[in-house]
Structures are given as C-alpha cells and as structure tokens.
Amino acid sequence: MSATTKLTATRLNRLFLAGELSAEEIVEAYIERIQAVDGQVGAYLTVTAAEARERARKLDARRKAGDTDLGPLAGVPIAIKDNICTQGIRTTCASRILENFVPPYDATVVSRLQAAGAIIIGKTNLDEFAMGSSTENSAFQVTRNPWDLSRVPGGSSGGSAAAVAADLCAAALGSDTGGSIRQPAALCGVVGLKPTYGAVSRYGLVAFASSLDQIGPITKDVADAALLLSVIAGHDRRDSTSHPDADRLQRIQLSGDASLSGVRVGVPREYFAQGVEPGVRQAVEEAIAKLRELGATVDEVSLPHTEYALDAYYIVATAEASSNLARYDGVRYGLRAEADSLLEMYLRTRQQGFGLEVKRRIMLGTYALSAGYYDAYYKKAQQVRTLVIRDFEAAFRRFDVLVAPTSPTVAWGLGERVEDPLAMYMADILTLPANLAGLPAISIPCGLSQGLPVGLQIIGRHFDEPTVLRVAYAYEKATQHHQARPALGQ
C-alpha cells in the first residue's frame, strides 16, 4: 500500500510543489486506495476520478511550466461532503429527493479550495440532509467506521471522517449543525473543526438549520485543519450571515511555541455529567492533565443551562429544517412522483423522496412553528438559546478556551440506536451548545477507549480560532494520539 495516502495535506502540498510527487501520482494513489478499501468503508457516494485526473494533469503542467502560484492546497486530494454543491457534479445530500441533482454552481468553499489548487476527489456519504449522528440515515449506503467495520463512523459527516481516517483522501470538508464535524471526527480518530458561525460561507451548503450550519475541515492533524481553514474562511458577499472578521482567519498561523503558559482552560462541569462513558472520561481527563503540564491554568466552570440546550437545539434545528426542506417539491429539480393533481404530487414526492428521520424532523419543526405553538416552542427555544450564550459569555470572561469530551461515547454498533431517535439525539449533547452560540470548536484525538478513538473538544470565543488551534496544536505535538491509525487495509 502506497505511503502517499498516509501523508497530511500540508506534506503532500510541499512534496508536489518541490516536484517530488506529481499530482497525477498523488491522485492515482488515492484512486487505487479507494478502489481497494472503500468497498468496505463506504465513505464515498461519488468518486470524481476523471475530473481529479484531469485537474492533476493541469496542475502538473502548470508546475512544469514554472508556475509558482499554485496555491497552498495544490496537488491535495480533498473529499467534499455531499451536501456541498459542486458544479456539474451530482450533489445528493444522501437523499432520494436529490438523487440526480446536478448543481449549476459551486459552493463558495469549493471555489476557494480549487483556487488554492486542491483536487476534488469525490463526494462523501452523510445522514440524509445531515440529519443524524451515525450516517445510517443515508438513503444510499452504510458507511462503516474504519476502526471497527461493525460500528458507525458517527455523523452526519461520517463519510468525510471515515475517508480521512481510512486514507481515502488527504482531507475533507464536512458540515456541522449540532456536532456533525466534531462527533464523527472523534469517533474516527481524526481532527474536525467547526469554525465560528459566519467564518466560512454557507453559500452552496444545502441548508439544514441556517442559524446553526457551518462548514469546516476534517483532517489528519491540527496543522491541516488550520491550513484548510485559512483557505475556506473569509467574508463572502453571497452569504449575508458571513462576517467581515472572517478574513482574518485567512492569515492564521500556528505558533511553534509548545507552551500553553498563560492560557486559561475552563472545564465545564456539566459536560462530564451526562452519560459520559468512563473510558471517554478517563481519556479526556488525561488530556486535561496534559494541558496543565504544558503550562495552561485549568479550572472548573459551570454552564448551568447545558441541560436545556439539547431540547432548545432540536426545536430550532427542526423548525429551520422544516422550512429549508419545503423547496423539495418536485417542481424545479429532484425527484417527482407522478400524480394527477398538484397536491397529490407534493404529498407523494415528499413521501417517496425523504427518509424517516427527515420526515420526523420536518414534522417536529412544522409543529413547533404552527399556529398556537410558536411561542411555547420556537420562541422559547430561542430564548433558552440566549441563556446558553450567556453561560458561555460568562465562562469566557474567565477562560480562553473550554475543554470537554466531544462525544459521550465511542463509536457504537451499526443499527444499535436507529430505533430510538432520542438516544440518537443524545449523541450531540456535548457538541450542539457551541452551535447554539456560534462558537468555534475543534475535536482532536486524545487516545483510545476499548480500542476506539476518543475526541477532545476545545471550544473558543467567536473568531478566536487562533487560540483554539494553538491549544490543539500544542496538545497534538506533545502526544502521539493523532498518529494512531486504523489497521484497515494496511
């Protein structure tokens, strides 16, 4: 098996620019690896081999012609979660309703990746419309955890996390509405970063919950996460919720300083109470001890409204989703069920096109917004959201970052939770508060429990990705956890 696919994006780019590896060689190595292994993992819904080869040839030609402005991701194969639009390439959201949808436009992040020289290698599996925590809600296929093929990769960016963990791409993009980047990254033993809301353009990200969604990188290490962030972040006029401060993140630099002296780390008490497995707790506590060792001051903090965040989140997320998914009506694109009348066409199209979890959330969200229930549900949830935000504001007056487990558990068995939506929703309990508050948060590997990866979550202030990444990078350099890789196909 080629060593090429084990390399980080940063390293691949350096080797390509130095002429030590051609883009074609890199792409072929990944295609070979995908052909060998993805049959077991199921990470990809679409592999864009032809387009990737074509682009590799062009990059090689440009490099040979002496072009020195090839970009910080030149030659790097990147996988894109299939809810991010790619011009001319099927974008399905793992839903029957968009099975044959070919967008006539690129998401802003895709344009930015391409401008940085990246090679799109394929589109990855997800829970339908990013609704889920195990990737089992895909209408098309199961994605398996590369560490244990009988287990879920987490979700909803399970395809992207599994692809990075199994060396099926150098790095990937995911989207995170309630933990959908960080939780699968934790369960697959890779790095997942959810940037500040407004840091990365949502233009071209198929909306699940507009006030919570954010695109971010899933990578093999922290340096790659910083690199991808610097490429995809930035103000975008096509997204009205994109923030001008986002441009600062394009100049993000990781400090070589291994010390965390002066960094104040808060440990939210409530994040260790809610059904956190002992093995997870132990790994995270060891990681916290490591941070202290590196010079950080560590203290406990309370975020008292945490216990209400889950319900508030599921109301806000489903309400927005019920609205965002109204456009799938069989008129302009996507699936249409034949019927004699318009009403029947709507009912059948949406019945056949959406899976059960999507239906459940559309129902819940429609209920929460319907006449007579708006104040008790949607408005109440957004008020509780304010309280959750205030908790964070108070905590960030004392601390620079907060650390906690990413997921209360390690990867669970396929099928174990599909019958119990509430148990599945609990999987996001430690990640969704950062979405409610729009805060940046990263998950990095911090060891194994029962032979499966555990993620350490680091949450920061708005647009303070530099501090979040600094802590993550210092921890990563001081430990070997990020180098642990599944044995799959080695």
Added chain:
Amino acid sequence: MSREYEIVVGLEVHVELATKSKIFCGCSTAFGAEPNTQTCPVCLGMPGTLPVLNQQALEYAIRAGLALNCTINKYSKFDRKQYFYPDLPKGYQISQHDLPLCEHGYVEIDTPEGPRRIGIRRIHLEEDAGKNIHAGDNIASAQASYIDLNRCGVPLIEIVTEPDIRSPEEARAFLEKLRSILIYAGVSEAKLQEGQMRADVNVSVRPKGSTALGTRTELKNLGSFRSVVRAIEYEARRQWEALQRGEEIVQETRAFDEERGITLSLRSKEEAHDYRYFPEPDLPPIVLTDAEIERIRAQLPELPDARKRRYMEAYGLSAYDAGVIVRDKAVADFFEAAVAAYGKGAEGAKTVANWVINELARILNEKNAELAQTPLTPDHLVGMLKLVDAGTISGKIAKDVFAEMVETGKSAEEIVKEKGLVQLTDEAALAEIALQVIEANPKAVEDWKKGKATAAQFLVGQMMKATRGRANPQLANKVIRAKLAEVTGVTNE
C-alpha cells in the same frame, strides 16, 4: 326593511419597485422576456443558495414610506411566510411579519365631501412570486400548469390600509392617488398593464350609523382600478342582500370574475392559513439611524400635493385645474416644461393649462393612451401657441393642428405649411369671399335689412366655412359688416 348600508373597505396593495435587479439576486427585473430566462440558482430556490438584500429596494421602500407619511421603523427584520405553491420556489416567501419597515401613514384623497385621510397601517418589503400559466381556459379545466419564474424575486412593497375607505369611488381615488405618489416618489413605475400594481380588497358592510365592523371577505389580486370598483360594488351588494335575508357572511377569499362582474367563493382550502412565520435566519436585521432616514427624506422628490399647491400659488391655477394637471406626473412635467419654454409667466401658464386640461386630456382619453405613448413634446405645444399669438393661425385651427401634432409628432409650423392653414388676413381677399357669402345667403341679407345684427354672425360663420376656418374672425366680422352696409345700405350694431 332595507335600511341604508355603509361599505367598509381596506386595501392591500402590492407594488413592484423600480429596481434594475431582483430583491435577493442579480437577475434582471425587465418585463416581457421569454419564460425562465431571468432566473438564477438563488431565485430558482436551488439547494444551498442564499438571499442578499438589494440596497436600492430597501431605499425605495423607505422612500415610499416617507412619501406616504409613515414612521420608518429603526429596527425591522425579514420573516419567512410559508406555503406551498409551484410559483414559490423555496416553499416560503421572504416577507416582513411583525416588524415591518414602515407604519402609521396616510394618503389624503379628495371626496365630494372634501379631503379625507385614508390611514396606512403598514408597508413592508417582500419578494414577488413567479407566474402560473394554465393550460386550457381556466384553472378548473386545465390538465397542467406551466411555471415561469422570471418575476419571482422582483421586489414588492405591500401597502396595507386601515379600513377607512367607504365607497368604491373612494377606493379608486385612493388607488389613483397612491399610484401617483409612488410614481412621483420615483419608487415604482406602477404600470397596471404589466401587473406592477395589484390590489387585494377587504370588503364588509354595516348599517349606516353603526361603528361595528362586519365580517369581511377578501377579493384577491385585482389588476385594474375598474375591477376594484366593480368588485366592491358587487360584493357589498351581495353581502347586504345576504344579511337582509338573515344569512351570515362567511369570512373567506373570493375571486372577481371580470366577465360576469361577480365575485365567487374560492373552494375553501384544505386547511386554514397557517403561514408558520419565523424570522429569516439567512438575513440579518435592518437597523436605520435618524440620519439615514433624513438623508432619504431629503432626497424625496416633490410629491403631487406639493406640486398642486405650487401651481396654484405660482400660476394662479384653480385647485381643480392644478389637481387635474398633477394627477399624472408625465402630464405635470409636460405642463411645466411648456410653461417654461413659453415664457409668459402666470398668463402663459393658464393658456398652457387650458390646452393640457382640455385638448390634451380629451385626446388621451379618446385614444385611451398615456402621454408617453404619443410623440407630443412641450416644444410642440409652445410652437403652436406662438403661431396663435402671431395671428398665423386661428384658435379654432389650432385645435386641429394640436390633434395632428399628437398624432404625427410634426411641428405646428410643418402642419400649417403642409395643409395651408395660414390664417387669411388679406382684407381684399376676405371682401371677395364676403360678397360670395352675401350672394349665396339672401335670407340672411333680408334679416340684416330688418335690423337683425345676428345675421352678420351667421355670415361670418359661412365665411369661416368657406375658408375652412382660416379666415381671421375679427377681420371677417369687420369685412362682412362693411359689405352688408354697402349692399343693403343698412347698418346694425
């Protein structure tokens, strides 16, 4: 039994704003393009696309609010109004629900009882839907519908009045005044034939003297002022007659059948409206400062009422005349340009006003045309007036020349030259004609002999006829009297 009843009407008027591009994307708003050639991923509601508010649409909406005497809210936001319809790509319309841009305004209209204020409850900004084209004659018999999304996303303001309107005529007066103000303010062209201004009408009736509001019905999407008047007339009578029979009015939406002039209940919907409004997460709120509002107020063009007062004060026009002129901004602009070019101050303004109010209005009315659809310019009118002043043509001929100018766009001089309309002022030539007329009308001559002075007027008329109006009337009068005296020996005063 039948006591008198009073009509209570409130209007919801949708007006397209005159932006070049749509409200949330860069597609053109131009009218009349091939179907689905002015769409993009955003206005097609494709997955992952996002709206960005057109700054000009916002400014026009604020300007409309100021022109309609509204308070501009310093904080307003957008909401999603959710319903399924094939002309609504996203499954929701981006509109404003509980925090509209403008509130508490009014429009003053003229009624037979004097001026009256119609309250404006609110004005909000929203996006237009697309257009459904039904195959077959009507919705009911169509087997399929066709959707054109060119209009989808064109910026609209919705103007909601208080239920202050008391008759179909007041509704028309309100709509005409509203249209005029919006055109003066430059926020909309309000072209009715292009559907740029459409009204929903809420109608209820109550016994005269009562202050309670009756149950109302809503008449949807009326595209002409005439339909509004007819629909209200019919619907009010229908409601009153139903009440007289002891029936109850059902609160419902009704359609107006233009051909039959009646309103019909739309089949009641599967469920009552539940638009599930919630704040649009894709658009941050609009926050305005006093300075910004004042900047827009300062740029507000002169509105029809102000212009009317100015015409009365500066030119001494009557309220009626000034009112007629300012009603249509294009006409008022024409009037002002003509007055300026004519250069005779208030006297000249009155002359111009006469032509505008009488001849121009009559011709446009006959042709059912707008001024802009004719080639007539202020220079045309001024050139003609100068020919009259110089005695080159008579006032009577001038009317023909004017009509010809409106028709062909030729100058008065050209027309006069081409048609040989120059006034006859040659006394010898007129004397010749006078003799012919006297010979041809012996009865009139007899009358003259009997002392009837009016016979001269009759004979002047005959001279005008013989010269196809070209004879100078004063001169003709002088000549005919001289000739009659000469022929009959009788002089009459």
Added chain:
Amino acid sequence: MAISRAEVEHIARLARLGLSEEEMEALTEQLGRILAHMEVLRQVDTRDVPPTYHVLPLQNVLRTDTVQESLSQEAALRNAPQAEAGAFKVPKITEG
C-alpha cells in the same frame, strides 16, 4: 405531552408530507415522546430574555442594484422533472 393522531395528520398536511399508515403510527408515538422530553424547557424562566435569531450582531447586509447574468433557459430547466415550452410543468392546480 402527547400529540394526537389528528394533529399528526394536520401537521403532515401542512408540510405536504405523505405518510404511510406505519409512518403515521410511529411518528405519533415518537413525536409524543420527543415533545414530552421538550417539556423540560418549561422549567426555564425566560421572562425578559430576548430570543436569539442571529448569533452575530450583523445588520444591513446589502448588495448594490446591479444586474448579473442569469442562467440560460436551458440551464434553468435542466434539472426539471418536467418542462415544456420553456416552462416548468406541473399537474393541474386544484388548491387555492
């Protein structure tokens, strides 16, 4: 808090979501459980707490009124399940 079968049917109709008999039953039960869980929010005192609709304090995000190129008719209709005569075609509209 339980949700009645009739309410589930009403919500499904509002959302234009066709549901099979099994789905209807399962959803009635599951939504009931989820809504019961959400009752916990009632405990939170939110008097005088403003709702958060946007987490960042952005305002007045505007674009200039310039016309950008639209899609061609062909591109606009390319993904359409049914198109005819330059328009999207849908079954007859029987509802207001």
